[in-house]
Amino acid sequence: MMERQTDLVVVGAGPAGLAAACAASNCGLEVNLVDEQSSPGGQLFRNIESPLGQASLDAKERAQGMALAKKFRASDITYFPDTTVWGLEPHKVSCTAEGKTKIFPTQSVIVAPGAMERPVPFPGWTLPGVLGAGGADILLRSGGTLLKDPAQPIVLAGNGPLLLLLACHLIDRGVNIAAWLDTGYWRKRIMSAIPMAVSFFDSAYLGKGLSMARKIAKAKIPFVLGAKNLQAIGTQRVEKITYEVKGETKEIATTCLLLHEGIIPRTHILSSLGAKHLWDPVQRYWHPEVTECGATSIDGLYLAGDAGYVHGGDASITKGTLAGIDAARRLGVITDSEAAFRSKQPLNKLRLTRFARGFLRYVFAPNPAIFAVPDQTKVCRCESVSAGDIRKVVLEGNTDVNEVKLYTRCGMGPCQGRMCGPALAEITAATLSTSPKKVGSLHIQQPFRPVSLENYCDTTTQD
Amino acid sequence: MEKSEHNDTVTILVDDIPVTVPAGISVAAAVLGHHHAGETYTNPVDGSPRAPYCLMGVCFECMMEINGEPNIQSCLVTVEEGMIVKRQVATAGAK
Numbered sequence A: 001m002m003e004r005q006t007d008l009v010v011v012g013a014g015p016a017g018l019a020a021a022c023a024a025s026n027c028g029l030e031v032n033l034v035d036e037q038s039s040p041g042g043q044l045f046r047n048i049e050s051p052l053g054q055a056s057l058d059a060k061e062r063a064q065g066m067a068l069a070k071k072f073r074a075s076d077i078t079y080f081p082d083t084t085v086w087g088l089e090p091h092k093v094s095c096t097a098e099g100k101t102k103i104f105p106t107q108s109v110i111v112a113p114g115a116m117e118r119p120v121p122f123p124g125w126t127l128p129g130v131l132g133a134g135g136a137d138i139l140l141r142s143g144g145t146l147l148k149d150p151a152q153p154i155v156l157a158g159n160g161p162l163l164l165l166l167a168c169h170l171i172d173r174g175v176n177i178a179a180w181l182d183t184g185y186w187r188k189r190i191m192s193a194i195p196m197a198v199s200f201f202d203s204a205y206l207g208k209g210l211s212m213a214r215k216i217a218k219a220k221i222p223f224v225l226g227a228k229n230l231q232a233i234g235t236q237r238v239e240k241i242t243y244e245v246k247g248e249t250k251e252i253a254t255t256c257l258l259l260h261e262g263i264i265p266r267t268h269i270l271s272s273l274g275a276k277h278l279w280d281p282v283q284r285y286w287h288p289e290v291t292e293c294g295a296t297s298i299d300g301l302y303l304a305g306d307a308g309y310v311h312g313g314d315a316s317i318t319k320g321t322l323a324g325i326d327a328a329r330r331l332g333v334i335t336d337s338e339a340a341f342r343s344k345q346p347l348n349k350l351r352l353t354r355f356a357r358g359f360l361r362y363v364f365a366p367n368p369a370i371f372a373v374p375d376q377t378k379v380c381r382c383e384s385v386s387a388g389d390i391r392k393v394v395l396e397g398n399t400d401v402n403e404v405k406l407y408t409r410c411g412m413g414p415c416q417g418r419m420c421g422p423a424l425a426e427i428t429a430a431t432l433s434t435s436p437k438k439v440g441s442l443h444i445q446q447p448f449r450p451v452s453l454e455n456y457c458d459t460t461t462q463d
Numbered sequence B: 001m002e003k004s005e006h007n008d009t010v011t012i013l014v015d016d017i018p019v020t021v022p023a024g025i026s027v028a029a030a031v032l033g034h035h036h037a038g039e040t041y042t043n044p045v046d047g048s049p050r051a052p053y054c055l056m057g058v059c060f061e062c063m064m065e066i067n068g069e070p071n072i073q074s075c076l077v078t079v080e081e082g083m084i085v086k087r088q089v090a091t092a093g094a095k
C-alpha cells in the first residue's frame, strides 16, 4: 500500500531515531517513523514504557529514555511499529508490516539502525547455549532467563563494554558466573591511558564504569586474562568449553557461553546504496562517512546514531537531534541561521562526548588474533562455510571478499552476511597478509530483508 | 498505541505445550527463556542444531513457525495470547 507523501521518514525508533523524529517534527516537518520493534526504545531503551524495561537501566538513562519516549508520544509524528524496512532510496522507503507491503514516498530519510555486536566465529559457536552477550542482555531485560536453573554456571568471554553491563545484570539476578575469559588487546589498551585522562571531562560516565567494576569485583568472578582459542563443545547444545591461557589448555563444564567482542555499526542500508564508508583501523570496522549533522554522501539521506560510529546512547540522542534539524533546514522549513541556532548546543555536547570517550576506542579494541580460527570453524552460519573453505579460495587467487563469497557461498544465506561479513574480511586479509581495508566489503543488494515475491512485485508495479 | 501490558502474562503454545510468559516479550525470548527448548531451528544446509543468537534481528537463527507461517524471525515478534509456535526442528518433523 502506498502511504501519503511526507517531508521525512525516520527508520528506527532507538535513541537516535526518536530524537531525530522529535527534532524534525519540532521544526515543523511532517514525519513518519517506522521501526521493526513493537514499542519505541531501540536496544538501549528497550521496553522503556514498561516497568520491566525501566528497571534494567540506571537512574540517569531511565530518566533520559522515559523523557524521550514521552516527548515522542506527545508529538505529531506518525508511528509505524512492527514495520520492517527492506528497501530504501532517499525518496522512498519500502517496508513490510503484518505481511503487507507499505511504501512511504518522502522528501528525505534519516536512517538510525543502530549498532550490533561484532560477530566473531570460533569452533562450536553455532551450538545452542552459545549466545551473543548483547542477545543475552536483551533476553534478561525482557523478562527471560538464560537457563532454567539460575544456579547453573555460565561463562562470559571476550572484550568490550557490554560484558561489564551484562555481568552486573547477571549478578543482580543471582546467576552463577563460573568464569570471565578476557580476550582483550593489550597493545592497544595501553594506548588508551592518555585519552582516558581526558575522560574526566565526562566524570558521570566514568563513575558509572567504576561502580560497575566495583560490583563485579565484589562478586569475585574468576577472571582469566589473555584467554585464547576458545571452543564450545557439545552435540545438541554446549556441554563444556575449552580455552588456552599461557600455553595451557583449560576446560570448564557449562551449558551457556556468552561472547562479546565489541559493537559495530549496522551498515547494511547505507552499503546497499553505495554510500561512502571509512575504515577504522583500531576498532576494525567500516563506518559511513557523514557530516556532524549526519548528512551522508547521498543527497536527502541522513544517518543518525551508532550506525555512523559507535559513540553510545547519549551521543545517539544528540546525533539524532542534529540530523532532524538539518533535514528541516535542507527542505527550507527553517532558515540556515535558525538551524545553526538550534544546533549549537547539541553540537557542543556531541564534540565533548566524542572527546571524552575517545579512550574507549583503544580500551576495547578487538584483538585481530581472535579471527585466527581453525580451518574447520564455521564462519558463515547460514550456508555452513568454514574458515578453511575461505582460505582455500583466497589462496587460489581470489582477493576480494565478493569473489570469495561467489565461490564459497559465504554471506549468501538469509542473514546476508551480517554474521560473517567482518570475519570473512579478516580471514581473507590475514590469508593475504594484508589489512581488511584492502579486501573490500560485501556488496549488499536490496531487498536487505527477505521479502515475499508477491510483496516485492506489489511495489514495483506501483512505481 | 498505548498497551496495558504491565505485569501481565500471556499463554502461548510451543510445540503443543502451553507456556505462560510475561506479556511484551518476543517469541524467541519466550521459547528460549521459559520453554528452554535448546535447539529451535535446524540449519537446512548442514542439519546442525541452532538457537537464537542475537535476539535483535541480525542472525536469522531464531526462525520458527508462528501461527502457521514458517521462517519467521521470532525475536522480532511479540507474544500474543493463544499464539501457536512451532520450532523448525528436523527431529520434530516440522520442516
Ligand code: FES
Pocket (backbone or CB within 6 Å): B028, B052, B053, B054, B055, B056, B057, B058, B059, B060, B061, B062, B063, B073, B074, B075, B076
Ligand atoms: S535471534 Fe538473531 S535474528 Fe532473531
